[in-house]
Amino acid sequence: MRALTTSGLSKTFKVKRKPEGLSGSFRSLFKPEWEEKAAVQAIDLAVDQGETVAFLGPNGAGKSTTIKMLTGILHPTSGEANVAGFVPWKDRARLAFRIGTVFGQKSQLWYHLPPIDTFELISRVYELKRTDYLTRQRDLIERFELGPYLHTPVRKLSLGERMRCEIAASFLHRPRLLFLDEPTIGLDVVVKQRIRELIRERNRQEETTVFLTSHDAGDVEELCSRVIVIHHGGMLLDEPVERVKRDVLSRKTIKLTLTEAADRTSFPVVTGTEVHAVEDRRLILSVDLKQIGIEEALGGFLGRVRIEDLTVEDPPLEEIIKHIYGMRASGEGSA
Numbered sequence: 001m002r003a004l005t006t007s008g009l010s011k012t013f014k015v016k017r018k019p020e021g022l023s024g025s026f027r028s029l030f031k032p033e034w035e036e037k038a039a040v041q042a043i044d045l046a047v048d049q050g051e052t053v054a055f056l057g058p059n060g061a062g063k064s065t066t067i068k069m070l071t072g073i074l075h076p077t078s079g080e081a082n083v084a085g086f087v088p089w090k091d092r093a094r095l096a097f098r099i100g101t102v103f104g105q106k107s108q109l110w111y112h113l114p115p116i117d118t119f120e121l122i123s124r125v126y127e128l129k130r131t132d133y134l135t136r137q138r139d140l141i142e143r144f145e146l147g148p149y150l151h152t153p154v155r156k157l158s159l160g161e162r163m164r165c166e167i168a169a170s171f172l173h174r175p176r177l178l179f180l181d182e183p184t185i186g187l188d189v190v191v192k193q194r195i196r197e198l199i200r201e202r203n204r205q206e207e208t209t210v211f212l213t214s215h216d217a218g219d220v221e222e223l224c225s226r227v228i229v230i231h232h233g234g235m236l237l238d239e240p241v242e243r244v245k246r247d248v249l250s251r252k253t254i255k256l257t258l259t260e261a262a263d264r265t266s267f268p269v270v271t272g273t274e275v276h277a278v279e280d281r282r283l284i285l286s287v288d289l290k291q292i293g294i295e296e297a298l299g300g301f302l303g304r305v306r307i308e309d310l311t312v313e314d315p316p317l318e319e320i321i322k323h324i325y326g327m328r329a330s331g332e333g334s335a
C-alpha cells in the first residue's frame with residue numbers, strides 16, 4: 001500500500017529582485033520587481049507504507065518546501081500529491097490525524113507546560129479514546145523512559161530529554177506516517193542512538209512510514225532503507241540505502257589524538273586508509289571499509305604512533321552528497 005505519492009510536484013516562489021546600488025534599493029521600495037524562484041521542480045515520489053526514507057539534499061535544495069507541501073502547509077504551484085489518502089493542502093485537518101511531525105529545531109510541546117500536560121492536550125485534539133490514550137501514553141512513557149521528566153516544564157528540560165518527549169508526543173495518536181526534520185540535531189551520541197532505536201522500533205511494530213531529512217549520515221544509515229537525494233529542487237538519486245552505503249557510505253573518519261606530535265612521513269602506508277589531516281597531535285584518517293576493516297586500519301598505525309584517544313565517525317553528509325553528485329555528473333552508478 002502506498003503511504004505517499006507525488007507527481008510533478010513543483011513550487012515556485014515569487015521573490016523581490018534586489019536591484020544594485022542605493023538608488024535601485026530606493027526605487028524597489030516603491031516599484032518592486034519580482035522574479036520567480038523554482039524551489040521544487042517536478043518531483044515524483046512513491047513511498048510504501050512502512051518504508052523508511054531519507055530525503056536528503058544540500059542547504060536550499062528544496063527539502064523543507066517539499067515537506068511543507070506534503071504536510072499541507074504550502075500549496076504547490078503545480079503537480080499532485082496524495083499522503084495517507086488525502087490531498088494534503090486540501091484536507092490538512094483530516095491529514096493531521098494520520099501523520100506526525102517532528103522538527104528538531106522547533107518544539108511542538110508547550111514551552112511552559114510539563115510534557116504530560118501536552119500529551120493530555122494532544123489526546124483531546126486528536127479525540128483519542130480515553131482508555132486507548134492511557135494505555136498508549138503509559139507504553140510510550142515506559143519505552144522512551146520519560147518518567148523522570150514528565151512533570152517538569154519543557155523549558156527546563158535538556159535538548160535530549162525534550163527530543164524524546166517530542167518524538168513520544170508525535171507517536172501518541174498512532175500516525176501512519178511520520179515526518180522527521182533533523183530529529184537528532186545537537187544531540188550527543190548516546191541520546192541520538194536511543195532516539196534512532198525508538199523510531200526503528202515503532203516502525204517495526206506499527207509499520208509507521210518514516211520520511212526523514214537529516215544532515216547526519218548516522219540517521220540515514222541506521223534508520224532508513226531508502227535514500228532520495230534532491231538538488232536544486234529536482235531529484236538526483238533514489239536508491240536503497242544498502243546500495244548508497246556500498247557506494248558512498250562505506251567511508252569512516254577516524255580521529256586520533258597522539259601522545260606526541262608526529263609528521264606525515266612517520267605514518268605507514270595502509271591499504272584503504274588515507275591520512276586526511278595531521279595537526280600537531282591530531283591525526284585524521286579516512287578509511288574505506290570496502291578495502292579494510294577499522295581494526296586492521298588502526299593496526300597498521302599502532303606500532304608507529306602512540307594513541308591517547310580516538311573516535312570513529314561518519315563523514316559529514318554534505319561530503320557524501322557532494323560525492324553522489326560527482327558520481328552522477330561523471331555517469332558512475334545508476335538510478
Ligand SMILES: Nc1ncnc2c1ncn2[C@@H]1O[C@H](COP(=O)(O)OP(=O)(O)OP(=O)(O)O)[C@@H](O)[C@H]1O
Nearest residue numbers: 013015037039057058059060061062063064065066
Ligand atoms: N517563502 C519563501 N519565499 C521565497 N523563497 C523561498 C521560500 N521558502 C524557501 N525558499 C527558497 O527555496 C529554496 C529551497 O528552500 P528549502 O527551505 O526548501 O531548502 P532545504 O533543502 O530545506 O534547505 P535547508 O537544508 O537549508 O533547510 C531556497 O533557495 C529558499 O531560499
